Amino acid sequence: MKHSIIRYTFLSLTALFLGSGCAKSFLDQEIPGRSPDQEFYATDADAQAATFAAYDFLQADYNWGWASILLVKTFPSDESNAGGSGPADQPSYQALDNFTFESQNEAVLWTWRVCYFGAYRCNQVINRVKGETDLQKRLIAESKVLRAHFYFDLVGLWGDVPLILKDLTSAEYSKIPRAKKAEVYAQMEKDLKEAIPLLPVKSAYPASERFRVSKGAAQALLGKVYLYQQKWPEAAAAFNDVITSHEYDLEADFAKVFSNAGEFGIESVFEVPFSSRKGFDWGNFPWATFRLIESNIHVQLQGPRSDFYTKAPNDSLQAGWGFNLPKPKLYNAYVAAGDVKRRQNTVMSVGELVANGGAWTAPTAWDYEGFFQRKYGSFEGQTSSEGGAVPDLNYGNNIRLIRYADVLLMAAEAYYRAGNEGRAREELKKVRVRAGLGEITATGDALFNAIVNERFLELAFEGFRYMDLVRWGKAEAELGALGYKANKHELLPIPNEDVRIGNIEQNKGYN
Numbered sequence: 001m002k003h004s005i006i007r008y009t010f011l012s013l014t015a016l017f018l019g020s021g022c023a024k025s026f027l028d029q030e031i032p033g034r035s036p037d038q039e040f041y042a043t044d045a046d047a048q049a050a051t052f053a054a055y056d057f058l059q060a061d062y063n064w065g066w067a068s069i070l071l072v073k074t075f076p077s078d079e080s081n082a083g084g085s086g087p088a089d090q091p092s093y094q095a096l097d098n099f100t101f102e103s104q105n106e107a108v109l110w111t112w113r114v115c116y117f118g119a120y121r122c123n124q125v126i127n128r129v130k131g132e133t134d135l136q137k138r139l140i141a142e143s144k145v146l147r148a149h150f151y152f153d154l155v156g157l158w159g160d161v162p163l164i165l166k167d168l169t170s171a172e173y174s175k176i177p178r179a180k181k182a183e184v185y186a187q188m189e190k191d192l193k194e195a196i197p198l199l200p201v202k203s204a205y206p207a208s209e210r211f212r213v214s215k216g217a218a219q220a221l222l223g224k225v226y227l228y229q230q231k232w233p234e235a236a237a238a239f240n241d242v243i244t245s246h247e248y249d250l251e252a253d254f255a256k257v258f259s260n261a262g263e264f265g266i267e268s269v270f271e272v273p274f275s276s277r278k279g280f281d282w283g284n285f286p287w288a289t290f291r292l293i294e295s296n297i298h299v300q301l302q303g304p305r306s307d308f309y310t311k312a313p314n315d316s317l318q319a320g321w322g323f324n325l326p327k328p329k330l331y332n333a334y335v336a337a338g339d340v341k342r343r344q345n346t347v348m349s350v351g352e353l354v355a356n357g358g359a360w361t362a363p364t365a366w367d368y369e370g371f372f373q374r375k376y377g378s379f380e381g382q383t384s385s386e387g388g389a390v391p392d393l394n395y396g397n398n399i400r401l402i403r404y405a406d407v408l409l410m411a412a413e414a415y416y417r418a419g420n421e422g423r424a425r426e427e428l429k430k431v432r433v434r435a436g437l438g439e440i441t442a443t444g445d446a447l448f449n450a451i452v453n454e455r456f457l458e459l460a461f462e463g464f465r466y467m468d469l470v471r472w473g474k475a476e477a478e479l480g481a482l483g484y485k486a487n488k489h490e491l492l493p494i495p496n497e498d499v500r501i502g503n504i505e506q507n508k509g510y511n
Contacts, residue, residue: 041128044135050125051139054146055211057118058272058401061298063290066090067110068298069153070399071324073463076489078478080461081367083325085305089366093323097367099483102511103496112158112495115150122147123165141195145213148188148221149401155184156228156467159491159507163187174503185229192222202247202269210264216242217270220402220410227410228471232417239411242269243427248404250434255345257403258375260382260396269402276384276396285393299395303378308365312356317348318391320378326371330460339457341436346460348372375461405431405458412451421447431458485509 040046061068075082075096082097084090092107094100101108125143129136154161163179165187195218202214223238242248249266256262264271274296286293303320304311311317326347334343350360350370362368376397383391408427416424421443428451429439435458440450455468469475476486483489488509498504 041124042130044133047125047129047136047139050121050129051142054118054121054125054143057114057121057150058146058399059274059294060114060117061296061399062293064110064113065106066093066298066301067107067114069111069114070463071298072096072107072111072492073153073157073466074324074461076479076484077465077469078327078482079330079456079465080327080373081325081369083305083323083367084321085307086366090323097482099479099485099489101493103493103499103506105493105495108492109495109497112154112498115154116164118150119147119154119164122150123167127166137198138200141198141218142213144191144195145199145218145221148191148225151184151188152221152225152228155181157492158494160184162502162504174501176502178505182229185225188225189222192218192225196222201245207264210268211271211273213270214247216245216247217402219245220269220407223407223410223414224402227414230417232414235414236411236418236420236423239407239414242404242407243411248407250404250408250430252434254341254434257405258345258377258397258400263398267404268400269404269407271401272399274396274398276382276394277386278394279384279387279389280393281388281390282393285390295393296395296397296399297393299376299378299382299397300392302373302376304360304372305362305365308360308362309372310359312353312358315356315358316380317372317374318378318380318383320392322365322368324373324376324461325367325369326373326460328369328371330456331371333453333456337437337453337457339435339437342457344374346373346375348374373461400462403459403462405434406462406464409451409455409458412454413448416448416451424451428454 041050061070071093074080075093076099082090082093084094087094092101092105095102095105096107122143126140126147129140131137131140151161151163160178160180161184162176163184164176168176196215199213199215199218202210202216205212205214219238219241223235223242226232226235226238248269251257251262251265251267256265257267262268263273275294278293278295280293280295300320302324303318303322305322306319307322309319311319331343331347331349334340334347348371350372353360353372378395380391382397383395385391385394408430412424412427415421415427424447425440431454432438432440440447442450452468452472452474456465459465466475466479469478470490475484475490479489480486491507493510494504494506499506
């Protein structure tokens with residue numbers, strides 16, 4: 001079992017309000033022996049700790065409630081249903097699945113906050129570390145990439161958002177308007193372009209630091225920033241930098257990609273590590289708010305519901321709490337494409353479960369339509385019972401943020417849009433060959449639709465489908481029957497607390 005690479009160095013959230021300019025109260029007196037925050041960032045060790053604190057927020061899927069950004073981006077798609085025991089089980093996730101969410105949705109609120117908390121910690125490194133050593137310069141570069149990552153999700157999910165690059169006083173908090181998307185994208189481009197020359201390639205990092213952003217990760221994110229702005233030639237060039245670096249390749253076997261053996265492997269461009277070695281049991285798991293965990297509890301959430309599921313004897317997919325249940329549309333898309341390899345490692349039908357000796361006893365269970373998710377599967381090899389730990393609470397599955405397969409498919413789209421259909425088919429072919437499928441010879445709209453379908457099959461449950469459909473203008477056609485409304489659900493609502501207290505304008509159509 002792997003140990004977590006990132007160790008929590010959780011800084012107090014009250015640091016968000018440092019420098020507020022308020023008069024000192026007895027609570028604000030200096031603590032003897034405490035280093036002022038201005039002095040904290042002076043050394044390489046300080047800079048390392050502060051950068052770790054920024055990375056920490058990539059893990060923050062369960063620090064203030066059930067608010068996994070991966071699931072927040074997945075449930076509005078046509079890949080899966082929320083699941084659970086019923087419509088009142090995790091109501092924030094149910095609302096995202098049914099397009100009934102409003103500005104009070106807790107998962108939306110905490111996804112928004114995690115992105116801003118992460119950006120805040122990046123700002124601390126960028127603005128306070130002096131960059132006097134090569135290490136400090138690299139850590140500043142890493143933080144610029146992380147800041148771009150957090151803002152990419154903010155813009156993708158909420159559109160125009162406040163662009164905060166420095167500490168705010170309490171008086172400033174309610175006076176920061178929403179910046180136009182173009183302004184936020186421009187800042188991301190600036191951050192990434194400044195960071196890329198200072199970052200090492202992936203292979204230059206030691207094994208203990210594989211979680212860090214590399215030059216290739218920054219180039220891939222820059223390509224994605226260009227792609228979402230429809231800057232096709234620039235996107236293609238950025239993706240080409242990743243491809244021609246020869247730092248990455250597709251795993252020969254798709255089954256390996258999401259296994260323990262595939263973590264930080266040849267296909268990994270950027271991923272978030274979790275640990276199966278925390279030793280959590282029902283008594284010591286931090287269920288309360290502001291919890292510090294490093295296991296991936298959302299994997300347990302997504303396992304087939306234990307009330308009704310008996311695993312097949314030769315399968316290692318263990319029971320869970322029954323969320324993220326695949327829709328027939330996804331399974332049927334694999335069948336229609338003759339895509340056996342990816343289907344077997346992404347979706348399992350109840351027929352396959354029974355044929356292999358397992359059982360499912362609730363054909364009318366909530367949101368269940370005959371299928372179970374296996375990509376982020378609750379497999380026994382991904383957790384631990386060592387020292388009395390409860391396996392349900394100790395999944396260590398890493399979250400893959402950028403895979404090389406995604407880079408190739410984004411490159412195919414960028415080349416197609418830029419008028420280079422030959423190169424588009426070339427990159428698309430690489431992904432299809434690994435899946436055991438034939439080459440696409442289509443041109444024009446048929447080629448673009450092939451790229452769209454390939455992303456559906458390759459990247460299911462990885463948090464891209466909903467945002468893809470929105471940016472392609474296909475969301476109403478694909479999601480309308482699920483409750484999606486045009487001119488509203490292209491974006492999530494700004495959390496109500498920030499609308500009221502921060503004086504931020506709400507997105508169209510939301511209460």
